[in-house]
Amino acid sequence: MRYGPILGAGAMFSLACSWAALVMAPQLQLGSLAPAALPNSTEIYPPARPGLAAQGAEVYRSLGCAQCHTRAVRQTQALYGVRLNELGAPANLVPGGADGKPLNLDLLLALAAVRHVLAIAPVPMPAALAGDTNIAPKFGLFETNRAILLRNDLKSGITRPTSGPTVNELAAKLPATILEKVSVEEGERGVKFLSEAGAKAELTFYNFGPDLDRGWGARRTVAQDYVNDSPVLLGSVRVGPDLAGIGTRAPEKFAAPWKFAGTNTAIELEHRLLVHVYNPRLLAKDSTCPSAKYLFTTNKPAIRPIHATDEPLPFVFPKHEARALVAYLLTLRADVGVADAPVPAAPKAAAAAAPKAPAKP
Amino acid sequence: MTTTQLSSQPACATAPSAAQVEASCRLPVLFLAFSGAAWLCFGAVLALLASVQLYTPAFMEGCPWVTYGRLRPAAVNALAYGFALQTSFALALWLIARLGRVELSAPLGLTIAAKFWNVAVTVGVFGILAGDATGFDLLEFPLYAALPLFASYACLAAWALVTLHQRTERELYVSLWFVVAALLWFPWILSTAQGLLLGWRPTGVVQAIVAGWFGQNLLQLVLTGSALAVLFYFVPKTVNRPLANPGLARAGFWLLLLIGGWGGLAQLAAVPAWIPAVSGAANFLVIVPVLALLTCLWQTAEGKIAEAWKENATFRFLLVAAILLLGVTLRTAFLGGTSTQFTFFAAARTDIVLLGVFGLAALGALHHIVPRLTTGDDELPSAGLADLAFWAALLGVLGVGIGFSLAGFTQAGVNANATKDFLKDGTVVIAGNLKLVTAGYAALTVAALAFLANFGLAVRRCCANCCGGAR
Numbered sequence: 001m002r003y004g005p006i007l008g009a010g011a012m013f014s015l016a017c018s019w020a021a022l023v024m025a026p027q028l029q030l031g032s033l034a035p036a037a038l039p040n041s042t043e044i045y046p047p048a049r050p051g052l053a054a055q056g057a058e059v060y061r062s063l064g065c066a067q068c069h070t071r072a073v074r075q076t077q078a079l080y081g082v083r084l085n086e087l088g089a090p091a092n093l094v095p096g097g098a099d100g101k102p103l104n105l106d107l108l109l110a111l112a113a114v115r116h117v118l119a120i121a122p123v124p125m126p127a128a129l130a131g132d133t134n135i136a137p138k139f140g141l142f143e144t145n146r147a148i149l150l151r152n153d154l155k156s157g158i159t160r161p162t163s164g165p166t167v168n169e170l171a172a173k174l175p176a177t178i179l180e181k182v183s184v185e186e187g188e189r190g191v192k193f194l195s196e197a198g199a200k201a202e203l204t205f206y207n208f209g210p211d212l213d214r215g216w217g218a219r220r221t222v223a224q225d226y227v228n229d230s231p232v233l234l235g236s237v238r239v240g241p242d243l244a245g246i247g248t249r250a251p252e253k254f255a256a257p258w259k260f261a262g263t264n265t266a267i268e269l270e271h272r273l274l275v276h277v278y279n280p281r282l283l284a285k286d287s288t289c290p291s292a293k294y295l296f297t298t299n300k301p302a303i304r305p306i307h308a309t310d311e312p313l314p315f316v317f318p319k320h321e322a323r324a325l326v327a328y329l330l331t332l333r334a335d336v337g338v339a340d341a342p343v344p345a346a347p348k349a350a351a352a353a354a355p356k357a358p359a360k361p
Numbered sequence: 362m363t364t365t366q367l368s369s370q371p372a373c374a375t376a377p378s379a380a381q382v383e384a385s386c387r388l389p390v391l392f393l394a395f396s397g398a399a400w401l402c403f404g405a406v407l408a409l410l411a412s413v414q415l416y417t418p419a420f421m422e423g424c425p426w427v428t429y430g431r432l433r434p435a436a437v438n439a440l441a442y443g444f445a446l447q448t449s450f451a452l453a454l455w456l457i458a459r460l461g462r463v464e465l466s467a468p469l470g471l472t473i474a475a476k477f478w479n480v481a482v483t484v485g486v487f488g489i490l491a492g493d494a495t496g497f498d499l500l501e502f503p504l505y506a507a508l509p510l511f512a513s514y515a516c517l518a519a520w521a522l523v524t525l526h527q528r529t530e531r532e533l534y535v536s537l538w539f540v541v542a543a544l545l546w547f548p549w550i551l552s553t554a555q556g557l558l559l560g561w562r563p564t565g566v567v568q569a570i571v572a573g574w575f576g577q578n579l580l581q582l583v584l585t586g587s588a589l590a591v592l593f594y595f596v597p598k599t600v601n602r603p604l605a606n607p608g609l610a611r612a613g614f615w616l617l618l619l620i621g622g623w624g625g626l627a628q629l630a631a632v633p634a635w636i637p638a639v640s641g642a643a644n645f646l647v648i649v650p651v652l653a654l655l656t657c658l659w660q661t662a663e664g665k666i667a668e669a670w671k672e673n674a675t676f677r678f679l680l681v682a683a684i685l686l687l688g689v690t691l692r693t694a695f696l697g698g699t700s701t702q703f704t705f706f707a708a709a710r711t712d713i714v715l716l717g718v719f720g721l722a723a724l725g726a727l728h729h730i731v732p733r734l735t736t737g738d739d740e741l742p743s744a745g746l747a748d749l750a751f752w753a754a755l756l757g758v759l760g761v762g763i764g765f766s767l768a769g770f771t772q773a774g775v776n777a778n779a780t781k782d783f784l785k786d787g788t789v790v791i792a793g794n795l796k797l798v799t800a801g802y803a804a805l806t807v808a809a810l811a812f813l814a815n816f817g818l819a820v821r822r823c824c825a826n827c828c829g830g831a832r
Contacts, residue, residue: 002531004541011542011618015549015578018622021639022574023553027567029633034564062492064430070703072630213779221631226565231496231558234569234630238703238772239415241783255784281418286789288418290428 033227038336045336046228049328056328059321061233063292065243070235071332073211073244075220075341080187081204082114082179084194087171092198094135096126101172105142110197111167112149114178114190116158120146121166181206205342215253217245218335218343225334240289246273247333256284266330273326274318295322376462376529385464386455387734389471393451394727395816396479400443401720402809405757407436407486408712409802416792426490434501435489437711441499441579442510443482445715446547448723449587450475450517453540455730456590457521460537461528467520474516481509497558497572499579499711504559511551518544535610539590542618543583550578566632577625577640580714581647582618585686588722589617589654592679595726596658599669599676605660613653620647624693628702637699644694651690655683674740674747678725681755685717685762692766703776705791706769709762716805717758724754724812731816735823742818746811754808760801768794 035044049057060066084107087093093102103123112120125139153160170176178201179190187203194201207219221244226232241255247269251258260268272283278296280287296316318326337343377385411432413420421427458465465471485506488494493503502510521544525537533541554575558568597604604610623643626636662669669676693710701707728747732738741747768791775787 002533004525004533007533007538007541008545010615011545012549014615014618015546015622017619018574018578019549019553022623022626022636023557023571026570026632026636027563030565030567031563061494061496062431063425063428064434064494064496066496067430067433070630072703074630074699074702210777210779214783223566223631223633225631226569229565230562230568232566232568233496234566236498236628236703237705237708238776239788284784286784288415288788290414290418290430291422292425292428293423294425 030223033223035227036224039339043336045338046225046334049228049331052324053327053331055320056324056326057229059295059325060328061231063325066233066235068235068237068239068289069241069243070238071221071242071244072234073217073219073221073242073334074209075207075212076209077207078342079181079206079208080179080184081177081181081206082187082190082194082201083204084111084171084174084176084178084199084201086174086200088198088200094129094138096123096129096139104171104197104199105138106197107171107194107199108167109142109145109149110193110199111171111178112146112160114193115167115170116153116160118170119160119162119164119166120149121168122146123168177204205337205344207344211242214241215250216242219337219341221334222338222341224338240287243329243332244334245332247330248335254283255287258283270326270330273329274322277322277325278316278318292322292325295319295325377464382458382462382464383734385468386458387468389465389468389475390451390455390730391734391820392472393447393454393475394731395813396475397444397448397451397723398727398809398813398816400439400447400482402806402813404436404439404444405802405805405809407432407439409799409806411436412795412799412802415795415798425492431490431492431494434494434498435486437499437715438489438501439482439486440715441711442485442502443479445584445719445723447475447478447482448727449543449584449719450478450521451730452587452591452723452726453544454521454524456536456540456594457525457528460530460534460594461525462530463524463528465520466524466527471517471520474513474520477509477513478517481506481513485510495559497554497568497575499576500554500558500572504555507555507559511548511555514548514551518548534593535604535607535614536590536594538614539586539593542614543586543590546578546586547583550575550583566629569629570626570632570636573626573629574622576711578622580711581621581624584714584719585621586617588682588686588719591722591726592658592683593654595675595679595729597661599673599679600662600665602661602665604657606657609653610657613650613657616650617647617654620650624697627693627697628699628707630702641698644697648690648694651686655687658683674744674751675725675729677751678721678728678754681758682718682720682722682725685713685721685758689713689718700777701769701773704769704772705765706773709765709769712765713758713762716754717762720805721754721758724750724808727812728815732819735819736826741815742822743815746815746818750808750811750815753804753811757801757804757806757808760797760804762801764794764797764801767791768798 035046035048037043038045087102087104087107092104092106094105096103105123108120108123112118123139123142125136129135129139150160170178178194179187182190191201191203205219209220211217212219225244226234251260251269251272254272258272262268276283276289277292279291279293280289281291293316296318298316335343410421410427411429414429414432425431454465454471457463481502485502488503488506489501494501495503525541554571557563557571562568563571593604593610620643624640624647626632626640627644629637629640666680670680689710696706697710728741728750729739732741736742771791771794772787775781775783781787
């Protein structure tokens with residue numbers, strides 16, 4: 001090669017290729033992301049950080065917390081399920097179930113089509129309804145359709161058990177889990193069948209992965225989670241636990257598990273995090289996290305004193321930076337389902353136990 | 362490369378003698394080399410202190426300036442900008458002057474620009490310690506340090522390109538391809554990354570993508586490219602043979618340029634899946650150009666390696682750097698995916714490339730360049746110190762690389778298995794590995810000090826020769 005300009009042009013061309021692919025293309029794809037309304041809700045996600053938490057983000061960056069803590073939850077698998085919530089509108093229902101409960105005969109057929117391993121039992125028509133010209137034909141039609149279904153089963157090689165649980169029992173107790181941990185196609189097909197039968201069913205979600213098992217989040221983190229952050233501190237090494245969902249982490253999922261003592265869980269979590277910032281080894285003796293004692297003072301009264309241990313230590317008071325840092329950590333709650341990363345609906349009891357959003361100090 | 366073919370252009374008809382070329386290089390190259398080695402020493406000490414905190418958290422506790430979250434980025438950036446990039450400028454200037462048979466233009470201007478570079482790095486490192494780090498790997502310097510850094514780089518690169526333009530040896534040798542690519546490439550990636558991350562600030566994870574792209578290009582093309590430039594200059598020179606198979610070198614060079622800039626994002630989480638996929642594929646593909654280039658060097662040196670290892674201090678550094686280049690490429694390709702995500706294994710790549718691939722190659726080259734520019738000999742005054750620098754640097758890089766990698770494997774096992782206790786199984790047990798890392802940084806500090814002492818001896822002897830020992 002004799003000509004420098006050719007060399008230079010070639011080098012610039014190859015750089016331009018990688019620049020276009022890895023700087024420009026991601027910007028075109030993700031650059032317009034903004035806080036947006038959640039599916040089926042008017043709530044905006046992610047919500048803007050209150051002032052104190054926004055200042056805490058600066059403390060987090062300045063102290064280099066991201067050198068040891070990631071803010072990215074991974075997920076190895078996502079599966080789906082179907083939950084039956086309501087039998088349907090009165091028009092679909094017939095009386096005649098056990099204990100006089102209403103029945104949705106179409107739903108039983110749909111359930112049988114969705115769950116091949118369950119038997120479908122005949123439904124005897126109550127004698128009192130024999131004269132009702134609105135209801136009686138429905139029972140007749142159901143019996144016909146059930147026969148067709150069973151015949152089709154034979155044709156396609158499905159063998160239903162003759163005894164054991166039946167779809168009739170499944171539909172008797174609501175809400176009922178119809179399908180668990182299946183593919184998205186199977187889940188959506190199930191919801192479609194049940195909805196066509198007039199029932200109300202919803203798709204449920206199951207997320208899997210070691211990070212989720214550790215209680216670090218309810219789903220994988222996605223680009224949407226970071227649109228309010230600048231700089232975006234994803235972190236690259238986990239010397240300490242992930243912080244993507246620290247604001248909603250259950251007490252027993254901390255490195256040093258603990259329990260809420262009372263009902264004001266937000267205050268307790270805030271106090272816990274303040275103690276961690278003050279000296280992590282007061283909570284987990286093996287922690288290698290450096291303490292940030294310089295964010296506390298012994299002589300300046302603050303809003304709330306913290307008492308670190310049972311030992312007779314002098315009270316310390318968090319400085320503004322410490323309160324800001326903890327306020328920031330409490331806003332890290334990537335637990336809201338978004339379009340491309342749904343979360344499983346928490347059981348009612350667990351939802352109540354999870355820490356609420358912190359009160360503004 | 363040693364052909365004496367002269368240019369047909371009349372202005373360049375008279376090539377300067379080697380002594381004239383070296384005289385023009387003396388001030389800027391020695392200044393850059395000395396500052397680079399001093400930053401290596403300082404950065405290694407900072408990294409050492411930071412690594413101690415990983416298993417002794419109470420060490421230097423109580424002062425925000427020296428908390429791990431600030432020390433570690435300060436160390437990495439001191440090593441990247443103070444040592445690696447600065448030394449790469451010294452090597453680039455020297456290679457351009459030597460291979461182009463041309464006197465450096467504006468040596469004084471280059472020295473002043475280099476001084477400003479050092480001032481900017483110092484300000485940047487103190488800025489990080491004071492809490493102004495940007496939070497992006499390898500780009501932690503705050504804006505008030507980043508802008509002077511870019512300005513002084515622009516001066517250095519402009520004069521280097523002017524010198525290149527004035528060369529009397531028109532044929533560009535392989536080493537100069539890498540040098541030119543790095544000279545053109547670095548301002549683009551630096552200005553893109555600084556402009557986007559410190560100025561315009563795109564929304565959300567695009568920031569992390571840009572930072573990852575910058576880091577990859579810095580490590581893979583600018584610094585590894587500089588290491589390859591050194592390898593391609595010194596290997597044929599040491600074994601005293603022309604470069605075997607230049608066609609292979611050319612193919613390897615262009616492929617490295619085309620593929621090298623695409624890796625580096627394979628472990629990014631929370632981004633669209635195509636980005637890690639593309640990067641992971643590039644990490645694999647880059648094996649091809651690296652193998653091509655190393656094969657080319659191997660064919661050149663084949664049969665004379667043992668002899669050169671015994672006789673030449675520079676060659677020892679270069680051989681290890683070449684082996685590490687192969688190692689780090691394979692390591693990133695096969696283990697650089699999600700399995701080692703969020704562990705020290707991935708973080709160690711920066712250290713291995715900065716200190717091992719580039720660091721060893723650069724130290725080796727300086728063991729040849731510094732005596733040429735001072736005493737006029739081919740070797741530094743003290744062979745013992747040169748040996749010490751080599752073995753300490755080798756052990757240091759191995760200590761850091763192996764310590765971080767083993768710790769990374771343990772962390773990866775914990776990351777993949779939720780039944781393991783994060784604190785006990787993932788943090789406490791890696792203390793032993795991290796002590797190896799500390800020892801590695803200590804050895805690197807020793808290596809830098811040994812080289813600096815040898816440097817001092819050479820300068821003293823040079824002064825004694827010139828001024829009769831007046832100093």
